[in-house]
Ligand code: DX5
């Protein structure tokens with residue numbers, strides 16, 4: 627089980643200190659939300675941010691590309707030091723090629739699905755992915771509310787992966803993860819939990835991460 631704080635919700639005026647704080651609190655995954663102003667309305671950060679984080683921190687840099695035609699930028703993020711690059715199925719007609727490209731850099735590949743995207747076709751790319759990112763809100767903004775229907779989707783995805791002998795693919799959930807929702811997401815089959823406002827929106831990040839971990843522990847089937 628992994629909590630991956632999303633730096634989208636961090637204070638950009640003291641960026642490095644913010645990341646340092648959550649790493650010191652025990653998180654070894656940092657989730658980097660890249661938005662291009664086209665796939666989603668906002669523009670956030672480019673590969674230079676990953677490069678800067680890589681120079682300073684050893685943690686796993688989990689890059690979530692909310693970018694149209696991600697194959698255009700995968701090499702820049704891989705060269706910058708990303709450990710995981712996740713692309714959206716909806717963002718390219720060539721998702722198989724994009725995943726192959728990520729893998730060609732020897733790093734982990736993730737496939738992201740928006741809340742309205744069906745799971746069908748997963749079997750055609752499941753041998754190319756290390757993680758499946760199930761969006762539990764529509765991408766584009768931090769601080770949104772977890773969409774309850776995604777619980778069944780997580781369960782369904784887990785079952786399909788296990789049936790296809792790809793049970794080692796980890797399910798990551800992203801959006802609206804907090805003390806109220808993290809347990810349900812775990813029970814449905816998620817193993818990596820992105821948390822933006824539930825970590826950086828709290829004054830005491832260490833306490834916030836501790837509380838999320840306790841909520842995970844408490845969630846037993
Ligand atoms: C949404 C991003 C998320 C976001 C999560 O498009 O992909 O990673 O930062 O933020 P919270 O946890 O506040 O919903």
Ligand code: ZN
Pocket residue numbers: 632657658659690800820
């Ligand atoms: Zn994200």
